[in-house]
Amino acid sequence: MALKEKVTFYNELELNRYVHNLIKKGEYIIQKYIESRTKENQPFDIRVHLVKDGKGKWSFAKIYPRIGFNYGTITITRKGGYVGNITGFLQRNFPDVETNILINRIKDLSIKLIVQFERLYEENLSEAGLDFAIDNKDASPYLIEINVNKPGIIYYEFEVARNLIQYSKYLALQNKKSGY
Template sequence: MISLGFITIEEQQEMEYCTEIAKRAGRYGIAVYRFTPLDIDPLTEKVHGRAFDEKRQAWTKSTFDIPSFLYDRCFYRSDIRSKKCKPIMQWLKRRPDLVFLGYGFPGKWDVYEKMIEHPLLSPYVPKTARLQSSADILRMIRREQAVICKPEHGAGGRGIYVIQKAERKLHIRDASGQTTALVGQKSELEQWISTLLQQHSYLIQPFLPLQTKENEPFDVRFLFQKDGTGKWIERCRAVRVGHPGMFIANVRAGADVRDFSGWIRSFPSPQRILIIDGIETIIRALPSYMDEHFGTLFELGIDIGITKEGGVWIIDVNSKPGRKIVAALHPDKKDDVYEAPLQYCLFLANEVNIL
């Protein structure tokens, strides 16, 4: 029987998703386990985690070998637990006897550098720079209305700041739109950046006007997964609309989820054609290109921003996306999402001749 391990930082993280996968695993000849990196005994390399009991349809405490196939759903923060887990995951990914459904991205900067090399994708990528000093922000803000600062390894909109110039001062706001600092001197900006970079490395981009008429932030999220033949499949596309005054449209932060087809019809026909052409260019080229340059991937979340003028921009590419847009718009497709990791695991097992 094939063994598939579902790995998270926190023990209860994504419990519903993992359980729904495990309930369907038996028919694929797959045994599902869940654990955190800290559940691995460094001496014996045995895992003290939980196994899914098919008869009882429940998780039971169990000690087992590291599963041959691993599904990485670890999200790292700056806490001590994350810092302990990350090197263990890096060790697992270096082992030739283990196969990950997806190996993820090294960081947003690496993704940016690859995207700007692609002749079709580069026109849709906002100018991006690494944040190292106040000069980086001042240089960009002279040319732009505002600058957005993003953690290089961030997810879910955490740690984002927007810097806007007004009345000879820089207003620094967090993702919720709250002012966290008011900077009038270069030395003050240097101090703010120094404190910021103690926690994470950061990237900066022009802050794009991606708001509705009601001042709500929005983007379009595309969820891709691979199927049982290793082919990329678009599972869902949705418009995510955040609260007025905020800078992110993340579902975890309370964003509303709306149907894409109804939303796109609100644009005049000539503009709509250009927007759809840009979107189709991105989603046709991006998934396979990411695979080619970052190794095997299983799923992708692609976030696309659209300005009032119809400009199309790649806002983010996420190798560990959530699935809430499917539940909100297409609950009938939830089975496809739950079975996709099992189908792809079976495909990988055939590829590496483990069966």
């Protein structure tokens, strides 16, 4: 089923009424609009796939851009979207930004966010996919969403499996030490 975009134009008074009616109906989250587009004006996000390692710490399985072809959606690969290499993608689309600094910023932010997110739950997490938008204006990364436990591994199954096997061994040793 294809999504169809509906475009509606409002003058200032109509927009004020529309927003007022939405607020009366319930609670909403409003966020800053982030322009996250390639040089060809395609939408993109950055997926950071984290898995626990053999020491029970978060490690990076893969970081890659996901590029869509519709105006406002990141499209899955089987529907025409595609993925790329993070370094080349950032160099091409953000030539005025030091690529390694931006990648390290994304990594640091990913670890901080997942550690905080994990504290919200009693259940242990072993795997997470964090999706970031990169603002075209200042190359700042913004979290879009966090997907946990099986966020998808189409092109890098080995990297995920290698870490998760080590994490499984770590958990088994922890349980053995605890007497389980």
